[in-house]
Amino acid sequence: MTTYIAPLRDMRFVMNELAGLEAIAALPGFDDVSPELADAVLDEAAKFATEVLDPLNKPGDAQGARLTGHGVAAADGFARAYEQYVSGGWCGLAGDPEFGGQGLPELMHAAAVEMWNSSNMAFALCPMLTAGATEAIRLHGSQTLKERYLPNLVSGEWTGTMNLTEPQAGSDLAAVRTKAVPEGEHYRIHGQKIFITWGDHDMTGNVIHLVLARLPDAPEGVRGISLFLVPKFLLNDDGTPGANNDVRCISLEHKLGIHASPTCVMSFGENGGAIGYLVGQENKGLAHMFTMMNEARQKVGIQGLAMAERAWQQAREYAKERVQGRLASGKSPNAVAIVHHPDVRRMLMTMKAQVEAMRAFAYVMASDMDRAHRHPDGDERARHQARIDLLIPVLKGWCTELGVEIASMGVQVHGGMGYIEETGACQFLRDARIATIYEGTTGIQAADLAGRKLAADRGAAMAALIAQLREVLPALERNADAQVVSVGTRFAAAVQALEDATAWMLGAFAKDADEALGSSADYLMLVGYVCGGWQMARAAAVASQKLAAQEDPEFYQAKLATARFYAEKILPKASALLEAIKAGTSGAVVIEQL
Template sequence: MSTYIAPVRDMRFVMTELADLDALSSLPGFEEATPELADAVLEEAARFATEVLAPLNKTGDAQGARLTDGGVIAADGFAQAYRQFAEGGWTGLGGDPEFGGQGLPELLHAAAVEMWNSSNMAFALCPLLNAGATEALRHHGSDDLKQRYLPKLVSGAWTGTMNLTEPQAGSDLAAVRTKAVPEGDHYRLHGQKIFITWGDHDMTDNVIHLVLARTPDAPEGVRGISLFLVPKFLPNADGSPGQRNDVHCVSLEHKLGIHASPTCVMSFGDKEGAIGYLVGQENKGLAHMFTMMNEARQKVGIQGLAIAERAYQQARDYAKERVQGRLAASRTGGAVAIIQHPDVRRMLLTMKSQIEAMRAFAYVMAADMDRAHRHPDAAERALRQARVDLLIPVVKGWCTELGVDIASLGVQVHGGMGFIEETGACQYLRDARIAPIYEGTTGIQAADLVGRKLASDGGAAMSALLAEMRSVAQELERNADARLAPMAPAFAASVQALEDVTKWMCSAASTHVDEALASSVDFLMMTGYVCGGWQMARAALIASANEGAGEDQAFHRTKLATARFYMEKILPKTHALREMILRGAAGAMDIGIEQF
């Protein structure tokens, strides 16, 4: 198995050149996020990922988390790594400075999240969920709850979880049945939650659950769901963990991947009822959770990117080492490293070019999230927020679907060795497979994109995006660098295709919603490919303008090469998707259930 080395050079390029970190650090609250600080954070995070997290990835997969009478035990080494992680300040990277966080931009956080997930996705899920719980509490918790819990969650002394799913309530949270009965200043919760990531463990001395439940007289459906904070141990007055609460992990799922991340069935109130505290307003629980939906979905999208990067590094290193077969173009030579074989190059470049496109797209969206929060100009904030709302489902859906495809290609590059667990390549495929499912399946993301986001502003956000893309296509076309102009027609054609399909989709969404939904994943994927092309086109323009010498030149020339590959070999997929969508989906909807 190869060693994970964080792609710091490309991360820095994307942050500085495509996401304009410089401008970002001039926003109020981000004054400290200078490029110098960003460099230092990247280097330190890269070191931590390579030295501490990566070595635990394979052992964690083999051993998994275990449920004992005393609760869940994390895989060997994880508890110590988590302490180091917390001590290094990594749990509070994006956290509120008021509660001990560093308040750094999402853009910088995105790069760190990529590294944690590349090096050890099972581990990285714990801080990922913690960040979501922390934000929910920060936005909606009472001052008392915030003072009591946030410092511990931000510092990583305790971890937070999200308890949403129940057996009958997967994608449809309206069906949540867990009960919360008021009792003095708190509630007693009874019910069962499933698929609770890091729902219990021995890495910290407390676990704080955010739980969706219904109060006794709550209305049915989504309007009767409230959010509660349920600690594993009720804190004493001095903040130390006190009485054991009536919430327990009763079993762990046996999963395809992310074995070291315990996926818990959590039972609330087997005895007297689990003590919980209302977070925010009664019956507004779903809305409170949705406050952090964009952040959570963006981070899962980055997981897709991260596992793809890890799979690529492993496949590339293997392809450079493995000697097998002679070159077809010169049958007389000796055996060569398989990276020289054209089909292996196709696979590696398919991986690499899409990884770079995903990174650029996901990071630029992270910076847009920062601008939506912090820009002093309200109009600019609204513009950025509209784009974030529109495109986060695409970051989530497109990057996680590509994550699976790319991890699968990584297996293929290895040939027979790829199928052997010892090699490590198939763990990435197993781990990657969850990302298009949790935090809303690709179908849910696509329904959100087509059913809500696209039409919510009369298509204004999409029109603005298309206009920006068209102007990038024109820049490419007019550029004097002979390496750029040939990229223009492919990119421009993909933008035009997206525009055609957007019109169809807006019309279908209002007249034939079923047909729109039946093509919604195709539309989401198409949007992703074109957004990736947009960022690769921008990257190519900058690489040409800044070509430089030495290492810079090598980096920029490679960027021009991967951009070219993306335009020639990836973007054509948009033509297929265009045709698939424009043909409509009456054929899929007319079939009777008995015909399947």
């Protein structure tokens, strides 16, 4: 397995030229943010990823987390790495300064999250869940809960989890049965939750669970779910962890990947009831939990990008070193490194182009989040929030699907050695596979995009996006560089495919929702490819300008070539997906008869 090297040059390009770091730094509350600060944060985050997290990735996968008589023990080295993570201030990077966070832009946080997941996805899951729990408490918790729990969550002294799924419920949260019985100023929680990431461990002094449960008189369905904060250890009067709460991990799942990340079955209330505290309003728990879900879906989308980047790096280095076969063209009489073979080059360029498109899409979305939270103009905040709401399921679904596809292609570049654990290529595929599933499968993301976002406003938010996509076309068409013009031509065709697909989906919803939902996954992927193409088209235009100014020619020539490859070899998938979308459910409706 090669050593992870953070792609800092491309990260900085995207942050500065596409995501608008300078404009983000000018938003209220970001007075100390500057390109120099961003560079320093990225450099240190990269150093932590390469020197601390990456060396633990393979041994952590081999050893895994372990359930002992005293709870879950993290893989060797993880506790020390987490200490370094906390002491470096990484937990509070984008956290609320009121509770000890640094309050830096989400744009900078997104880049750091990518690096940590590329170097060690199993480790990075722990602070990712903590960030979601922190945000839910910050937005919906009482002042008392905020004061008692947020400082230690923001600092990373404690970690957080989200407890949604139950054995009989799966993704159908309407079927949640965990009970919460009022008792004075708190509640007694009884039930079992499954698939709880980092639900227990020995790296911190407390684990704070956010748990969905029902009150005794709650209505059926999702309208009867409330959200509760349930600490592993109850707090003493001085705020320090005290007695054990009635909550424990009763087993660990044996799973395909992310072995060093404990996936727990959690039991609440075996001995009288776990003490929990209401977060927000009774029977509004699902809405409150979706604060965590949206945070988590954004970060999981970045995980897809991160695993794709790691797989691409591994495949690239292996292809440079592996000598096998002669060129069919006869250009070399001797065996050559496989990087010279045309089909290997195709695979590597396919990986690289999509990784760069995913990164640009994810970072621009992160800058939208900063603008939605901080922009002084209310209309602008609303506009960016609408964009986030529309595209969060695309970020999560498209990036994670590509993460699996690219990790699989990385195995293919290695040939037979890719199927052997020794190279590490198959670990990236195993680890990436979960990202399309948790925090809502791709089908759930597609139903959210098409069934909620698109149908709810009759396509208004998507129409606004399409109009913005078209705004870049004139400049591409007028560009003096033929490569940029080629990118623009193919991007225009992809935008038209998106517009046509959107019209078809809206028409299908008006007639038969099942017909529309049968094409929703294809629609999500089409939107993803076009959004990626949008950012690569913008990148091509910037690269052309930089080359004309003779600035960093090696980087910008590569960027322009990569954008052209994306436009000519990846973007045509939009037109193909349009045809698949228009076929509706096709023969799928009779699958139960086959």
